Amino acid sequence: MTSLTETRYIVKNLYKQLLYLGRISFLGVENVRNKAKPQFMANAHLTDLNEINQCIERTRYVIKEVEAMHRFHKYRTLKKAYDPEFQKINDQFDIEKFTLYNNNNNSNNNNNSKQ
Amino acid sequence: MDDDTSDFGSFYEADNEDETNTIINMSYKVLVPVKRVIDYAVKIRVRPDKTGVETANVKMSVNPFDEIAVEEAIRMKEAGFASEVVAVSLGPKTVQETIRNSIAMGADKGIHIETGTADLQPLGVAKVLKKLAETEKPNLIILGKQAIDDDANQTAQMLAGLLNWPQATFASKIEVDKANNSVKVTREIDGGLETLSMKMPAIISCDLRLNEPRYAKLQNIMKSKKAELKVQTPQDLGVDISNKIKTISVEEPAKRSGGIKVDSVDQIVQNLKKHALI
Numbered sequence: 458m459t460s461l462t463e464t465r466y467i468v469k470n471l472y473k474q475l476l477y478l479g480r481i482s483f484l485g486v487e488n489v490r491n492k493a494k495p496q497f498m499a500n501a502h503l504t505d506l507n508e509i510n511q512c513i514e515r516t517r518y519v520i521k522e523v524e525a526m527h528r529f530h531k532y533r534t535l536k537k538a539y540d541p542e543f544q545k546i547n548d549q550f551d552i553e554k555f556t557l558y559n560n561n562n563n564s565n566n567n568n569n570s571k572q
Numbered sequence: 573m574d575d576d577t578s579d580f581g582s583f584y585e586a587d588n589e590d591e592t593n594t595i596i597n598m599s600y601k602v603l604v605p606v607k608r609v610i611d612y613a614v615k616i617r618v619r620p621d622k623t624g625v626e627t628a629n630v631k632m633s634v635n636p637f638d639e640i641a642v643e644e645a646i647r648m649k650e651a652g653f654a655s656e657v658v659a660v661s662l663g664p665k666t667v668q669e670t671i672r673n674s675i676a677m678g679a680d681k682g683i684h685i686e687t688g689t690a691d692l693q694p695l696g697v698a699k700v701l702k703k704l705a706e707t708e709k710p711n712l713i714i715l716g717k718q719a720i721d722d723d724a725n726q727t728a729q730m731l732a733g734l735l736n737w738p739q740a741t742f743a744s745k746i747e748v749d750k751a752n753n754s755v756k757v758t759r760e761i762d763g764g765l766e767t768l769s770m771k772m773p774a775i776i777s778c779d780l781r782l783n784e785p786r787y788a789k790l791q792n793i794m795k796s797k798k799a800e801l802k803v804q805t806p807q808d809l810g811v812d813i814s815n816k817i818k819t820i821s822v823e824e825p826a827k828r829s830g831g832i833k834v835d836s837v838d839q840i841v842q843n844l845k846k847h848a849l850i
Contacts (some may be wrong), residue, residue, distance in 0.1 A: 534612050535637075
């Protein structure tokens with residue numbers, strides 16, 4: 458990373474990668490663009506390489522966070538759908554409306570009913 | 573920029589390795605069938621005529637379990653066990669997307685079985701895969717345990733039955749022992765884990781906790797768009813994929829009636845008694 462043209466290329470790629478993650482994940486590409494674009498534009502004027510590199514590092518960190526979040530969301534959704542642990546609450550189909558607290562309550566109720 | 577050069581380096585290295593592996597016995601092929609399904613995060617809607625679920629203008633992605641299977645095959649390749657990973661998908665031309673996705677993740681080759689818009693069922697798919705297994709001669713077939721759209725959980729089992737190969741379903745850990753030509757698989761079963769050892773060629777279906785699929789690099793995604801796919805039809809393979817099971821109707825589950833708020837413990841007890849729960 459020596460020249461501004463190179464960092465420019467890297468930054469563009471990072472932005473594209475963020476959008477790609479938005480497209481494949483539950484976040485949605487619009488959502489990610491609306492959040493990321495202003496932040497990218499806010500730093501568009503930077504010319505100091507050190508500062509730019511700092512921003513690049515931060516973006517890489519954010520990308521890793523988004524990846525982890527997507528992975529986690531997917532894992533939880535699939536676990537909820539297929540794990541025996543969740544079988545009791547699976548019959549309640551409007552899962553979105555429940556918070557974790559409610560879910561626990563409901564599974565407890567079901568347990569009681571079995572006893 | 574550093575990333576770019578290293579990437580190209582490894583790309584060519586892999587190519588050379590393939591060329592040097594001219595002895596067929598040395599090559600170790602892994603076949604990974606992938607399915608294109610409605611994205612896991614999308615709310616499923618049933619078509620008004622009850623013939624199926626709405627798939628038009630719905631976000632599609634690779635079946636998450638198949639993604640896990642692809643990842644496992646690629647890890648085998650990286651660990652030096654496998655020399656080639658082949659991704660297969662059946663369906664209309666749009667499924668090439670899923671094959672290319674697997675190639676972007678790291679698979680070497682893609683095979684697309686063009687079936688048009690025909691509805692596919694596990695038995696038909698298993699028959700096609702059987703034919704492919706006979707022509708491609710893979711040492712391992714790794715599948716997702718089930719697709720998240722029809723939840724059939726049958727293809728791996730049917731394929732094992734048709735090929736008469738050993739199978740391990742719901743794998744949560746896979747260890748390949750190349751010297752003995754065997755594979756050790758830990759399975760998730762009710763109330764614990766079961767470890768199987770089987771001779772290859774074998775069939776493995778992946779459970780959720782086998783691994784965490786990687787994200788393809790954008791650069792590889794662009795490259796995968798130009799990758800050559802082998803396109804065949806079931807007729808070419810001489811397989812009958814007609815459906816043996818008829819779907820009579822698809823319906824949404826009953827809406828859950830809303831709950832009520834109770835103010836006191838007495839009321840809870842009263843209500844529980846009313847519904848004979850205590």
